[in-house]
Amino acid sequence: MTATSSKVTRVIGYSALAFTALALLFGLVISGPEVNMRDSVRLLYVHVPSILTAYLCFGITLVGSVIYLRNRSTFWDLVAGSAAEVGTLYLAFALITGAVWGKPTWGTYWEWDPRLTSTAVMFIMYLGYLALRRMELPHEVRSRRAAVLGVVNIINVIVVHYSVQWWRGLHQGRTFGLDPQIRDMQYFSWFLGTVALGLIAAWLIIHRFRVGWLERQLDEIHLEEALVERRGEGV
Amino acid sequence: MYWNFVAVGYVAVYGGVVAYALWLLARGRRLSSQVPEERRRFLD
Amino acid sequence: MTDLDLTPQDPRHPAASGLRSWRNWLIVFLLLAVAGVVLYQALTSARVYFLNVDEAVERRGELGDDTFNLQGTVTAEPRTEADGTMIFTVSFGGVDATVRHIGDEPSGLFRQGERVVAKGRWSDAASAEGDTPFVSDQVLVKHSEEYVEDNPDRVDYELDGNEIEIGAGIPDTVGAAASTPSLVT
Structure with a gap:
């Protein structure tokens, strides 16, 4: 048993493992290749879930930031920060899987296309958010500034999501909407990948939150010790 | 066809997740040994 | 020890x-x-700078030798000259343009019937055929958002009641022959 584990995280963790096994089985073995893309279509079963989970994480950051700005609770500050860190990791996954999908399909790892560029900008801005959270500032000041950025940064999600509709580019439009342009085993493989990566994200966010909580407690313990020490010196 | 690209993508994602998870668990374990029990309540 | 400030x-x-x-x-x-x-x-x-063939032809004068992305569907079987130059025709909105591509070979999905994006500019020198082609140094294949599983048991590649145009090409140029090779690769 580890320090940041609990019954909840163990249930989520084992479910995530089970769904990951299914996602790999269906995504890599059972589902067939695509008529044009051949096996590189399998990358979409991790690429699309990665970006969707990242969107969700940044949504949690938005909610946490808004609540923090209203009630200044450490809990929501840490929720916002934890979700942003996991979301940025998933965003990196989306960029990597997109690049290795793009090479065999488009013929290039990277193109300054609106969808790709806006995603890169989103990545930079959430890195900025994470950098801000690591600045040596008083807790309240840092958390407040992070919360403001956590709210402002959500614009990126909107720009990235609609970039394929607003501007012309290389990236294809929506496949996985209410009217999906993919079906049967391939759709199911994508669904399993989404559930697996979603559960993994939940597990990661909770553990990241608890690590953040412990960091905060340790800060306060050090502060108390320092105050006691200084009082001792004064006598 | 294109299995090498598929392998890179899957290893990056699932390998990245595992690496991050292990780092979190290790850091959590180390920090919690320095924080007394009564301050380890996470959800209040 | 004493001059070292360890106070947090x-x-x-x-x-x-x-x-x-x-x-x-x-x-x-x-x-x-x-x-x-x-x-x-x-x-x-x-x-x-992301122009469809019809727009690029219409705005040819003002474009001069500016670099831009030209989008269209490959309408004829591409051919390669002895010096490695790839020549093919792209079409969009009923307007054709000849592309002379010198550079890296496009991805394996490139073929007749595919939507492509060629980066380059209008040439001011006429080719041997007498037309002034679009000279490209990068050809990317634009994939549509529709994915179709290669299922040998199923013959109807149908999605939402519409017949899938394999490679999202324009209907009159997409023949079964154009896409067959990839199905058996």
Whole structure:
């Protein structure tokens, strides 16, 4: 048993493992290749879930930031920060899987296309958010500034999501909407990948939150010790 | 066809997740040994 | 030991507030500035310089030798000259253009019936055929958002009641023959 584990995280963790096994089985073995893309279509079963989970994480950051700005609770500050860190990791996954999908399909790892560029900008801005959270500032000041950025940064999600509709580019439009342009085993493989990566994200966010909580407690313990020490010196 | 690209993508994602998870668990374990029990309540 | 200050700083009142916070904000500002410039550059150039064949032909005069992205569907079997130059015709909105591509070979999905994006410019020199082609140094294959599983048991590649145009090409040029080779690769 580890320090940041609990019954909840163990249930989520084992479910995530089970769904990951299914996602790999269906995504890599059972589902067939695509008529044009051949096996590189399998990358979409991790690429699309990665970006969707990242969107969700940044949504949690938005909610946490808004609540923090209203009630200044450490809990929501840490929720916002934890979700942003996991979301940025998933965003990196989306960029990597997109690049290795793009090479065999488009013929290039990277193109300054609106969808790709806006995603890169989103990545930079959430890195900025994470950098801000690591600045040596008083807790309240840092958390407040992070919360403001956590709210402002959500614009990126909107720009990235609609970039394929607003501007012309290389990236294809929506496949996985209410009217999906993919079906049967391939759709199911994508669904399993989404559930697996979603559960993994939940597990990661909770553990990241608890690590953040412990960091905060340790800060306060050090502060108390320092105050006691200084009082001792004064006598 | 294109299995090498598929392998890179899957290893990056699932390998990245595992690496991050292990780092979190290790850091959590180390920090919690320095924080007394009564301050380890996470959800209040 | 005595001259070493091991006292933890009060996190609520860090000693270095003025200079450090100024530097911190500079980093954030620079990150934002870089992001803004990249976004502005990419989005404006994408809007101006991503032209379909019909638009590119219509605006040929004002484009001069500007570099832009030309989008169209490959309408004839591409051929390669002895010097490695690839020649093919792209079409969009009923307008054709000849592309002379010199550069890396396009991806394995490139073939007749595929939607492609060629980066290059209008040539001012006439080719042997007498037309002035679009000279490209990069050809990317644009995949549609429709994915069809290669299922040997099923003959109807049907989605939402519509017959799938394999490779999202324009209907009159997409023959079964054009796409068959990839199905058996």
